[in-house]
Amino acid sequence: MTHRVGILTGGGDCPGLNAVIRAVVRKAIRHDWEVAGVLEGWRGMLEGKWHMLDLEKVRGILPQGGTILRTSRTNPTKHADGLDRIKAHYKEMGLSALIAVGGDDTQSVAARLQDAGLNLVGVPKTIDNDLSGTDYTFGFDTAVNIATEAIDRVHTTAEAHNRVMVVEVMGRDTGWIAVASGVAGGADMILIPEKPIDLDQVSQALQRRVDRGRTFSIVVVAEGAKMPEGSEQREVLQSLKKDEFGHVQHGGIGSILAREIEHRTGLETRVVILGHIQRGGSPTAFDRILATRFGVRAMELVLRGEFGKMVALRGIDIVSVPFSEALVSRKVDEALYAVAETFFG
Numbered sequence: 001m002t003h004r005v006g007i008l009t010g011g012g013d014c015p016g017l018n019a020v021i022r023a024v025v026r027k028a029i030r031h032d033w034e035v036a037g038v039l040e041g042w043r044g045m046l047e048g049k050w051h052m053l054d055l056e057k058v059r060g061i062l063p064q065g066g067t068i069l070r071t072s073r074t075n076p077t078k079h080a081d082g083l084d085r086i087k088a089h090y091k092e093m094g095l096s097a098l099i100a101v102g103g104d105d106t107q108s109v110a111a112r113l114q115d116a117g118l119n120l121v122g123v124p125k126t127i128d129n130d131l132s133g134t135d136y137t138f139g140f141d142t143a144v145n146i147a148t149e150a151i152d153r154v155h156t157t158a159e160a161h162n163r164v165m166v167v168e169v170m171g172r173d174t175g176w177i178a179v180a181s182g183v184a185g186g187a188d189m190i191l192i193p194e195k196p197i198d199l200d201q202v203s204q205a206l207q208r209r210v211d212r213g214r215t216f217s218i219v220v221v222a223e224g225a226k227m228p229e230g231s232e233q234r235e236v237l238q239s240l241k242k243d244e245f246g247h248v249q250h251g252g253i254g255s256i257l258a259r260e261i262e263h264r265t266g267l268e269t270r271v272v273i274l275g276h277i278q279r280g281g282s283p284t285a286f287d288r289i290l291a292t293r294f295g296v297r298a299m300e301l302v303l304r305g306e307f308g309k310m311v312a313l314r315g316i317d318i319v320s321v322p323f324s325e326a327l328v329s330r331k332v333d334e335a336l337y338a339v340a341e342t343f344f345g
Contacts, residue, residue, distance in 0.1 A: 004034040006098040009067040010041030010106035014139030015283030016291035017067035022058040023295025043074035045086040111323035114308040122310030129176040133325035134312035138291040143278040151185030158216040164269040168254030171222030182220035193224040203264040205345030
């Protein structure tokens with residue numbers, strides 16, 4: 001009897017997804033398993049959209065960004081009989097197991113389906129690197145490299161014009177990308193969701209640089225950082241509209257911060273918003289290797305019948321952890337931020 005495993009990619013895209021798909025297919029075929037690629041994440045499982053994957057389908061996709069299976073932010077629990085529809089299509093597809101590649105939202109649905117009697121294995125994916133179950137997620141290294149290169153490029157124009165340059169990077173709930181790229185790029189200030197922004201402190205730090213003869217400064221801010229409003233801190237949003245997992249769209253804090261800095265210091269200030277540039281393009285070597293290892297280990301869990309788990313990186317080892325460990329946001333390490341603060345101002 002031939003066994004069949006399904007694989008889907010959910011949530012936001014990031015570099016490395018295709019490396020996972022390729023690894024799962026290669027490992028599965030070695031053990032005489034078939035692989036069904038589910039299209040557009042959980043939407044595909046709701047609507048029964050899928051096709052078979054073979055060696056030809058995954059040939060050459062290792063260096064490609066995005067995902068050949070496409071993705072969506074569909075939450076089956078928000079649809080009428082959503083979980084029951086997925087269970088029905090799981091059976092119709094002849095699946096023995098399903099591998100869900102995604103962040104905390106995707107893994108939360110996988111956990112629900114596991115509890116409902118299906119066989120699920122998770123692969124962690126988020127460029128924000130904020131899943132508690134794993135030391136790193138693929139896509140993060142690529143995003144940090146892109147942001148660091150942008151900061152390097154911004155340095156030259158900032159110095160040429162004696163400007164403060166504010167670089168807004170991704171990071172809805174955590175500031176991992178901001179801290180990593182800021183430290184690597186030599187930023188003079190890094191602002192993240194985990195730390196309240198004090199505009200007086202920011203302005204004073206930038207002014208100290210001017211007093212020391214430094215004619216330009218680089219400020220890196222995560223999109224989810226909160227601006228002070230009286231005694232409160234508020235998120236800066238592009239839209240109040242929520243996706244099916246209840247998330248609003250962040251963005252724009254860089255522009256507001258730039259105006260505040262210029263108003264308070266008199267220093268000419270400009271903003272660069274990197275946005276989806278951080279998601280696109282070819283994955284770094286680190287992300288290709290990590291994603292490949294995740295895909296191989298995920299298929300190994302399927303072959304061994306170890307369901308209800310997510311693969312994870314712990315130190316240098318690929319291990320498996322319960323889904324529950326993937327559903328807690330991992331905040332920026334205090335020690336790492338302390339290193340970054342050494343260079344503020």
